[in-house]
Amino acid sequence: MNHKKKQIIEAAQSLFIKKGFTSTSIQDILDVASISKGTFYNHFTSKNECLIELLQLIREEIVYERKLLATSKEASDKTVFIKQIAVRFHIDKKHNLLALFSSLPTPSTEDDELHIYINTQYLQEIVWIADRLTSIYGEFMKKHAFDYAVSFLGNLHFTSKVMYDVKPRALNVETIINFSISQLDKIIHTHSDDKPILFQTEYFHPYLEKPECSLKEFKLEMKQILKSLEQQIDHTNEPKTKHFIDFLYEELETEESRMFLLESVIQSLIHAVEGTDNERNARHLLTLLSYMEMEKQT
Structure with a gap:
């Protein structure tokens, strides 16, 4: 990434958190980044595209950190998975994404580019979790992997919210992830092939991340x-x-x-x-x- 583009993204990120995405104008970004309008449009077609680029950079940071944790470790190592999940919490906090997301407007249309991107990232996270759970627990539960991934993620998010509401100072990400995994263990240990499947694998095919390249x-x-x-x-x-x-x-x-x-x-x-x-x-x-x-x- 060239220096100017990085400068624009950093200025935009600080403004999105401080003023909110909707309240930040392109002119605000130009002023903070000390660039001309032409320079901005050389790199981005819109404010939405600038935010998407920022989110993509953060996502790549998460992917990198998770891969680093898995280096030379067994795919079935549950402690690695716990740390990999914690990476998203820590990086989200580092970039203050909760404040940023809370300032986003509701989608204006079904094909709103920004919200499609955010939703795709979320569904790709479920795909990644389903794959990791299969690595941890074994191929026997593969056809149920997306049901388990959704259950785990739902438990994790709701438990985090309740803990934050009742005792915010006691909030420890790794402890809550461990708790959610232990809850999932109980479900998987009663696994049987005749369990109904809600989230079919093919539902998530559009969100598999591998590009069609040789x-x-x-x-x-x-x-x-x-x-x-x-x-x-x-x-x-x-x-x-x-x-x-x-x-x-x-x-x-x-x-x-x-x-x-x-x-x-x-x-x-x-x-x-x-x-x-x-x-x-x-x-x-x-x-x-x-x-x-x-x-x-x-």
């Missing part, structure tokens, strides 16, 4: 990002980054790229450019790698 296309996009990073990074200050980029490029050139090595080096690259304008591109490499892994499994 391994070759994923590799090409990753190499384009690496080329861009190569041009933008000052390797004098960060000498290791050139080594990371060269290794990744060479590994992507091979017919059977070693996924575990790609993941390890990409995470090293992300760490090296953390806090810079190149961080988002580096993190996107990890997202593309996840898609490559999904494609190889199909």
Whole structure:
């Protein structure tokens, strides 16, 4: 992400939280970011699009942190799942998303772009939870996975709200997640195949995140990002980054790229450019790698 775009998003985020989304005008964003109207419209077509870009950045931060927690851990490790769920709470709090969302207007039409995006993110979270629950409890409950995911999420949200209402200082995210998981355990331990299914798997097919691309296309996009990073990074200050980029490029050139090595080096690259304008591109490499892994499994 270039400097100007980052500047606009940061200005918009501070205003959306301070004044509310509806009360913030594009002119307000221009004033705080110290940019012209033309510069804003070079990057965004509307205030809605600016917020969507901000939410996408936050989502990628969540995906990255969750993947980091799972590194070298068993997919069935319940403690990892608890920490991964907690990531969303902590990052939402960090970016003050509750205040931001509370200021959003109700959808004006059914095809309201902003609300479609937010709703899609929410449903994609259910897809992710269903997949993780299957990894934890086993394939035997896969056809019921979405029922369990919805039950878990509903229990988690309602328990959090009630605890906040009755004793806010006692609110501990990990404790509440653990409680919700223990409630789910009781349901799953009485699992039987003749249980009725409410949320059919096919209902969520539109919210599966894997794009329709081939391994070759994923590799090409990753190499384009690496080329861009190569041009933008000052390797004098960060000498290791050139080594990371060269290794990744060479590994992507091979017919059977070693996924575990790609993941390890990409995470090293992300760490090296953390806090810079190149961080988002580096993190996107990890997202593309996840898609490559999904494609190889199909």
